[in-house]
Amino acid sequence: MLKNLFKKQEKNVDLVSPLTGNVVQLEDVPDQVFSQKMMGDGIAIEPLSNEVVSPVKGEVVDVFKTKHAISLRTEGGAEILIHMGLETVKLDGKGFDIKVSNGDKVEPGDHLATFDIEAVANKNYKTITPIILLNGEDFSLSNIFTNDEAKAGKDVLFHIKEK
Template identity: 70%
Template sequence: MLKNLFKKKEANSDLMAPLTGKVIPLEQVPDQVFSQKMMGDGVAIEPTGKQVVSPVDGEVVDVFKTKHAISLKTDGGAEILVHMGLETVELDGKGFDMQVENGQKVKKGDPLATFDIDTVAAEGYKTVTPIILLNGEDFAVSNVASEQDVAAGEGVLFHVEKK
């Protein structure tokens, strides 16, 4: 019983798809900050569904004030960013409904937000959603999914491993 209490948290984990849609390589995202991996490595999803779920077991670190992005920290310490759409910070929350708050514990598949892709597209913004490993100095991305359809909470996007 006490052995489980002091068990070290697993640093390596599979990151699940937070949205239903088509996986695209980060290099194909039409935004240099993401395509050139300035923020970190990862993939993107061209969403067809509106429900955004947690890709990891962990904690919500930051629900951005403008509701367009959520950062999470896995139980093992990897920091993940789910950035809904491109340049959507300018929408100031329009088209986004958050279902979590900072500090909240989440499990893979737990609802994070609703992303109204129709509203965002109608406003002239791209809905492509980068999913980024932010602390690449401590973790590495491997087994990255290639162009394929994924379902929210089901498809594995990539594996995160402690360096």
């Protein structure tokens, strides 16, 4: 029992796709903040379905007030941002149905949100969804996914490793 109390948290982890869709390299995202990696390194998904799932085992750190983004922290401390669409903060929550709250524990594949990609696209917003490693000073990415399409909760988009 005491052995589990002092068990070291795994710092290295695989991140699975939070959405089913077409994979887009971050440099190709049509938004400079993401394409120039100002927020951090990562990858993006052009969603083909509305369900957003947890890409890692960890905790929900922040559900943005405008519901367009969710940040998570892995058990090892890596911080991940899922930013549903571009400029979607302006929608003030319309098109997003969040299923989790700050502090919730999540496992890979757990339902985080429903993202109404048709409604968002009909309002002339891009649905492409960046998935960003926020604390790149402490962690790095490797084995970045290069296939065309990823399945939510199944395909590993990249490996996160402590520096």
